[in-house]
Amino acid sequence: xxTIIVKVTEQGDSIKRASDILRAGGLVAFPTxxxxxxxxDGLNKEASGKIYAAKGRPSDNPLIxxxxxxxxxxxxxxxxxxPAVKLMDAFWPGPMTLIxxxxxxxxxxxxxxxxxxxxxxxxxxxxxxxxxxSGVYIAAPSANLSGRPSPTDARHVVEDLNGRIDMILxxxxxxxxxxxxxxxVTGVHPVILRPGFITKEMIEQILPxxxxxxxxxVESKQERLVAKAPxxxxxxxxxxxxxxxxxxxxxxxxxxxxxxLVKEASEKGLRAAVIATEESAGSYPAGLVKVMGxxxxxxTVAKKLFAILREMDDLGVDIIxxxxxxxxxxxxxxxxxxxKAAGYQIISADxx
Ligand code: TXA
Ligand code: MG
Numbered sequence: 001x002x003t004i005i006v007k008v009t010e011q012g013d014s015i016k017r018a019s020d021i022l023r024a025g026g027l028v029a030f031p032t033x034x035x036x037x038x039x040x041d042g043l044n045k046e047a048s049g050k051i052y053a054a055k056g057r058p059s060d061n062p063l064i065x066x067x068x069x070x071x072x073x074x075x076x077x078x079x080x081x082x083p084a085v086k087l088m089d090a091f092w093p094g095p096m097t098l099i100x101x102x103x104x105x106x107x108x109x110x111x112x113x114x115x116x117x118x119x120x121x122x123x124x125x126x127x128x129x130x131x132x133x134s135g136v137y138i139a140a141p142s143a144n145l146s147g148r149p150s151p152t153d154a155r156h157v158v159e160d161l162n163g164r165i166d167m168i169l170x171x172x173x174x175x176x177x178x179x180x181x182x183x184x185v186t187g188v189h190p191v192i193l194r195p196g197f198i199t200k201e202m203i204e205q206i207l208p209x210x211x212x213x214x215x216x217x218v219e220s221k222q223e224r225l226v227a228k229a230p231x232x233x234x235x236x237x238x239x240x241x242x243x244x245x246x247x248x249x250x251x252x253x254x255x256x257x258x259x260x261l262v263k264e265a266s267e268k269g270l271r272a273a274v275i276a277t278e279e280s281a282g283s284y285p286a287g288l289v290k291v292m293g294x295x296x297x298x299x300t301v302a303k304k305l306f307a308i309l310r311e312m313d314d315l316g317v318d319i320i321x322x323x324x325x326x327x328x329x330x331x332x333x334x335x336x337x338x339x340k341a342a343g344y345q346i347i348s349a350d351x352x
Contacts, residue, residue, distance in 0.1 A: 027050055034196070056147075067120070069121070078102065192210065
């Protein structure tokens, strides 16, 4: 299949063409404020089937349905409880996805067989234009091949999906770089299922009793295997080179540990790379060093994380050592993605 790739402009007809494709059951990748999405008609089970096929995604991993106004909820979900209304008032449109009991018209092909449905009202102007012009409820997972890092720029989508989908809308680099915060609002007490740009601390301002799914907090590889934590089932964001996170109580110990590991790897003839921050980049004299952003502004780290993992693949590195981050605020989402990418392999710099 030939994939149409177009830069979106105010004057052009790209959104109109994309809308026609969506209404006809085709697939269009488009930018959102978090990552690029691979969109199809969420109420059309054939379109959902095409999304799974194009990504190589297991068909029991449910999709998020995107909406362009809040009224659409009434057609897609059974019930909206009070805490959900508070969350929507505070964070929609924006990088937050809510899980509801699904209305009958939402096909199980879209929800991976579940009776619940994930709904997101994005804020990106191109996503909103597409939703409103097409009138389609757009099911959209991240627009990467299954197992690869989420795309934060149109060129990442081209890398993964060119020739596999009908159209790619190029809206440049995205703003946030990590996927939306997912919150289950089907029960009495909402639960965070996936950390994101909207942090637990921000949600606590609205809902003091918000909790985080315990599976997110299990970081050891062994414990995850024992607990069979959800998400363990699917391979995630793994770069082709093996990634290790290095963590320690003081930063000097971390620098020394990483430098020793790089030396060891090089002696074995492996191509090693370091993922550092603006503050620490100068502390690694040997090896290939990539800077992920500044620790003082973790949103800069979030924005570059997936692009750096892709860059590691392009550079053909065999082994990657990354610094770690605290689990507070945005750090929780950053560490969640890094840990998945590393297959939960953490090296302590404190043990000698
Ligand atoms: O920011 C985002 O959320 C991006 C953009 C494109 O909107 N989308 C995205 O989709 O990250 P995806 O498919 O890559 O991740 C969706 C996650 C999956 O982990 C899936 O298991 C979970 O949402 N999910 C979807 N429906 C669910 C449901 N009914 N119950 C529990 N988890 C659900
Ligand atoms: Mg994804």
